Structures are given as structure tokens and as C-alpha cells.
Amino acid sequence: MNDSLVTYELDGAIALIGLNRPDKRNAISDAVIDALRAAVLRAHEEADVAVLFGHGSNFCAGLDLAEALARATGQVKPPRKRRRHNWHEVFDLIARGPIPFVAALHGAVVGGGLELATAAHLRVGDETALFGLPEGQRGIFVGGGGTVRIQRVVGTTVMMDMMLTGRLLGAAEGLQEHIVRYVVPAGQALAKARELAARVAKNSVETNWMIINVLPRVNDLSHDDGLFLEQLNSARARPPEAEQRLREFVDGKAKRLQENQA
Template identity: 35%
Template sequence: MEFENILITTEEGIGWITINRPTKLNALNVATINELHEGLKSLDQDNEIKAIIITGSGDKAFVAGADISEFANFTVAQGAKLAENGQNLLFDYIENLTTPVIAAVNGFALGGGLELAMACHFRVASENAKMGLPEVSLGVIPGYGGTQRLPQLIGKGRAMELIMTAGMITAADAYRTGLVNHVVPQEELLEFTKSIATRILKNSPVAIGHAITAVNANFKEGVNGFKTEIDAFGTCFGTNDFKEGTTAFLEKRKAVFNGN
């Protein structure tokens, strides 16, 4: 599939997606959201890809926000549909992928950009990154899961303050509050994130997928996370990866997983 707004490359089991709208600071529009969905879907279906990294082109922005010009004149119904479609197609989709997705946040991650980063399984930021949810300054609220995921990551009080002030925080503050896992110099961001993905590649893909599902279950209303964990734990016993992992451990050698 040909893409206009994203670039996709693969390297040694890692899929790279670069949002490539430099003249718009990589702002998300409907077309880019659709392309991200298709790109992620194709990488997730590739048996050779065991981790995915999402970043933005250039050195100024991961994603500077949503493309406001697209929805400035929307009706109530159109606004609700925009949020629903975006959440279903991209943000919830990423969260529930069983292939690990890491955000490499290079520069501004605002509004939909921060929501995209938060939908990923974890985040690495460059030292110059700035993050925030400024939607209330436009008379609207975060619509791509920001009001839900930000409190999960940094706590209700901090999330309330950041949303209500429409402010930005630095990468250092994002690290201090748990919003990002690591902060590194910008020139080291991609290589550092790749090093984490490479460590993930050494482990069982099927077990990692079950772990993602179990962790997510704790944050889903009406779902018993402990029961999800128990079921997933038991399921792992029937996999080839479990047999290989335990056999390799007993034989004192490195396991070679096939993801089945």
C-alpha cells in the first residue's frame, strides 16, 4: 500500500513508522490516522516483526496535535463521530495490539500527539520534548483517549491540572511523573529506543502478547484482570514457546522462540 503521510521501514525484527508531515509538524488528520492504522495492521500481521516503533519526522515534533482545520466547523454529531472513529481505528487499536508498540517522542507531543504516544505500550522521549493536552484552550476536551490514559499514567490530580491549564511539561517532568520511561539526548533517541526493542525481541512473542492483554485488563471496566492473567498464564503452557523456554532454561542455553 502506498502512503502519503507515513514512512514504514523494517529492520531485524523491528518495524519503524515515521509520521511524515513536516510542514504541519506531523499533525494528525483523518488521512494520517487511516494510514497509521493500515501501517500498524500490516506490521502486526508480519510474522518477522516482533516490535514496532512510532516516531515523527524532523527534529521539532513527534506529533504537534490534531489538524484543527479539518474539524473547526463540525457539528456535535460530527465531533462525536470523529472521536469515536479515531479511538476505534487507531488509539484503542494500538493499546490492544499484542505486538509491542513504543513511542519515540522527538519534540512536541501535543493534543492528539500525546494521546498517540500514550496509546503506545510505553514511551521514550528526547530531552527537547514537550508534552501537553491543550484542547480546553480551543473550547474542547481531549477526544482520543487523553482524559482516560493520562490519569492512568500520572495520577488523577496531575492529569486534571495538566488538562485544565492546557499547559506543557518538559521531558524531565514527564519522566518524573511516569509519563515517559526514559529521556535521552535527541541524537540518541532512535538508537536507544531500538536497543529496548532489541531486548524485547529476545523474549517470547506469544507470552508478551498475553502479558499486554493481562495488563490492559486491569484498566477495563467490568473485566477481572486477575482472571485474565490466570487464563493467559494457563494458555501459555500450551504453546511451543513455553516448551522451548523451559527446555532451554533446563539445558542452560538461550531460548529460540517462534511465537507459537
């Protein structure tokens, strides 16, 4: 671990990006967003897959409320012109960039932390993970893309319940509501996330790009438009790597898919 707000390590084809404010439960400030943007853009260039995690005992407790209070009371000067929300920009760099992200979740995954987590494409939670949206109890509203991203994961009724009541979901409920796809014993989320990232990195870069960019867009389209977009992408000229992989399968040289790998 180092003294930066966001740590970065390249392990082969995998970038490891860690939120690094453990004394603040990895709360997200503007400075954290700036550091996260730099790390994500670096991963876009260097890595084929990225793993997002939190140092300390929590993934992320959400918005830095001290900074939010300073902004609400005029202690932070607003920009002269309205521009895109910096959280929206950076979280979209994760969700719809060129490489898949795997999130390793433990401890508090609340508010903006849950918004950040749902920007990732695969999510692993350990048994300590708690998911919540406490904005209603703080007199604020979600602002990091949660109305779009979280709602599409858990559905309107679940998100409304979480926001109105402030209830926290444990790891088992997080699995039930599709917040995570994997639940592991305490302390093992990062190891599982790295294992999944290594598996994803074996796919072709082009296929991974289509999976994380085409699928969510098709989900937003009508039936006919979705099929049209699928056809456009499946009919694209395939890179030489795809031809090699297909030939290995036809010639019986490809490795068999393992069952029950999760």
C-alpha cells in the first residue's frame, strides 16, 4: 500500500486498482475521483482486465459527507458553467470502457460505494459485505448514477425499499438481488476477483469489448433494434486471433470448458 488515494498495480494483463482512504472507510471525494480517473485510464492502456477493491476493512462507504456539507454551505465554489457530473464520467469509463472490471467487495458498500460497485461488470462479495443506500436518511439523493445503474441491477422496488428505509442487505441478500454473482468467506473477495479476472483475460480483447459495450446497449433497445445491433457486431470482420481460436476448436485442439468453475 502507498500514500496515494488510489493505488495501482499491474500484474501481467490485470490492473489492480485500490481505493486507499481506509481511515475514512474509502469515502469518495473529488480528489479520489480524480485519482480513480487517472488509474482507470492507465488500466485502459496497459491492461486487459481490471480489479477494483478497497484497502482496509471496507470497500467504500460512499460520498465524503464533510466535503458534501462544505459544498452545500457554499464553502466550495461551484463551477461557473454546468458540466457533466465527475462521478458519472469516471464510472462510465469503468462501465463502458475498453476492458472489463471485476469488483471485490467487503465491509461497507453503501451509497456512492454501491454506485461505483455496480459500474463493474462482475462483482464478488465476501461474507462481511453490507449493501445500502442511506441517502434518504442524510437528506440527499443518489448522484453517482445509481438511479440508472443500481435500479437496473436490483429493480425499482428493491432500490426504493433500500432508499426509503435505509435497510442494509447482507451478502446473501446481495446475491439474491444480483448485486453480486459470487459470495466467498471473509477476506477472500480480492483473491476470487483476481481469479475471475485471470479467466476473463484469456478471452480475446475484442470479444470482451463487445460483451461489456454491446450487451448493455441492446438491453436498452427494442426487440428489432437489439437484433439489428447484434447482427452488426457479429458480422464485423474478425481479427486473426478469432480465426485461430475457431480453428483450434474445429481441429479438436481447444481446451474443454470446465463445468462448475464458480
